[in-house]
Amino acid sequence: MNQWSNVDVGYVGPWPSRESGAGLFSASEADMIRRVSSLQHWRRGNIVYAEGDRAECVFFVMAGVIRISRCVGNGQRQILALRVPGDMFGLPDDGNYANSADAACPARTLRLPWQRLQQMMRDEPQIQSKVLAKVMHNFRQAQARIMSLGQQNACQRLASFLLDFVRVPDYFDAETSLLQLPVSRSDLGDYLGTVRQSTVRAFAQLEIQGLIRRVDSHSVEILDLCGLELLQTGPRRCAPQQGHGQPLQESCVH
């Protein structure tokens, strides 16, 4: 555990900002958090914690992407969330971690004892409301996932995922419209509730429709942002061709 001793974080820029829920700590508060937490470095696949572990620390993502996942009986994995810079994760559920967390790509996190954070929340109402805001952010995100999984088809879910990551500055370059994908196709499948192959087919579909262009397996060019947004709200499934009954032709002239 030597890497967990307090080290110079070496990260002095502003707290990473991304929509609501991130970038919520002021510089001084972020400093306070950094002072009592330790910086951790992770390589792809490294496990931050496992489901059921005693939950003693909360984490803040500084760089990279952390997979929050849970496995079901038959060995399938569902990725519940992908935590990006600015996100908080690892709050205890009855003293234990409810899910597993591991690095989807090289990543850095701040590790902060939960007891310590609770104390800070008691002492500083600001911290309290901002931690609550972070939790609420994760909660809203989970609800968005429910909407996606419950109402969208595979292409729409992929579009939603891409649009989510377009909002992460670390992974989208607005100049070139290039979006880095920090996860494998399998990861993406487990995240979207489909299998690897269906994810690939969804990519192919979006490319055929001219909405994206696959540059390589870990980056796509976003060609039509509005098109992706429109796709999201469309019907989950096209109406059947009503092949059997009378074809409902506008029995025109006759």
Place this chain on the structure above:
Amino acid sequence: MNQWSNVDVGYVGPWPSRESGAGLFSASEADMIRRVSSLQHWRRGNIVYAEGDRAECVFFVMAGVIRISRCVGNGQRQILALRVPGDMFGLPDDGNYANSADAACPARTLRLPWQRLQQMMRDEPQIQSKVLAKVMHNFRQAQARIMSLGQQNACQRLASFLLDFVRVPDYFDAETSLLQLPVSRSDLGDYLGTVRQSTVRAFAQLEIQGLIRRVDSHSVEILDLCGLELLQTGPRRCAPQQGHGQPLQESCVH
């Protein structure tokens, strides 16, 4: 708004308890909450608030079931959660409600100004941590929904729903194994991310398998609790019959 004046709540029993996240307030804290909140009565279909409304109050369910839902572009509805006695809902998202809330059946709620609750959280660290616990409870529940929607088929999702409601004392009588269903089949479909008909078929399937018995459209007898739990963890889909290649028969005697 006359019904929102402070009235005698008429509910003096212990705070309703259900697993983690409910029953978390002590008698005195619950009293404090009741003192500053007003009791509301709802009939089936009554709207507590609508998506986008200015969020000024938080709610606690005292009786009945509140649907938390959101609609998508093409008019489809996803029920994000069913809030039962003991649950909290209606936390603001950037000052507004992110979802709609309405009564799935006759219901009672406590209505508490969000400002007031924030103040109570500042003054009483106990309240703060317990509100956080309630939010975390909703968050864990949302994550369970993601698991269900992402990895389970229609029957398994229905089984998960039934098992969830078996844990609500108001709706399950352990003596008779009778489970009251406070929602219509359409509601259930919107909750499970399927359509009404698929929900009905899932009910029929569970009945054929001897796990439940449909008494009437709003109550089922739970015949095999363990069977329902086993079903949850099984594979999402049976393997195909591999009809074409060699039938993989254990070329027995010959």
Place this chain on the structure above:
DNA sequence: CGGTATGTTGATCTCAGTCAATCTGGGTGG
């Protein structure tokens, strides 16, 4: 250079969405 992990595409079959018809129970008016 073989070996392994990952990405991609094709063929096939199942689950669940869609349309449609029927059944049921609860009200309402005559």
Place this chain on the structure above:
DNA sequence: CCACCCAGATTGACTGAGATCAACATACCG
């Protein structure tokens, strides 16, 4: 009391989206 209506529940037939199996391509290793 009954005929009627209407909303909800149920069942059947058909079909498309996506899971599964399989094969092959590509990249990344030691």
